[in-house]
Amino acid sequence: MEKSFIPQNYEEWRHCIIVECGLELTPHYISERILALQNDRDYYTQQFVKFYGRQHLQQVLGWFLQAQKTENTTL
Numbered sequence: 001m002e003k004s005f006i007p008q009n010y011e012e013w014r015h016c017i018i019v020e021c022g023l024e025l026t027p028h029y030i031s032e033r034i035l036a037l038q039n040d041r042d043y044y045t046q047q048f049v050k051f052y053g054r055q056h057l058q059q060v061l062g063w064f065l066q067a068q069k070t071e072n073t074t075l
Contacts, residue, residue, distance in 0.1 A: 006052070013063045025071045030064055037061045 007013035017023050036042045037057060049057050 006056070007063075010063050010066055013060070014067070025067050027068070027071070030068050030071065034061065034064050034068065037064065 007016050014025070017025060023029065037045055037048075037060065039045055045057070048060075
């Protein structure tokens with residue numbers, strides 16, 4: 001069985017963001033993403049929901065909220 005490319009937990013998501021995408025989880029980036037993911041009028045949030053569903057959106061939002069609490073101490 002092939003592994004899903006969609007992260008299933010915080011550690012997989014964090015690896016995907018930092019290693020696979022080469023992005024830094026800075027406080028500014030995290031805050032921007034949280035605001036966008038909470039905005040149903042944001043075009044990219046609408047596209048995210050269209051492709052991955054509202055449940056996964058809530059999961060990703062939760063991971064960004066978790067990162068907001070933990071990344072300042074781990075980076």
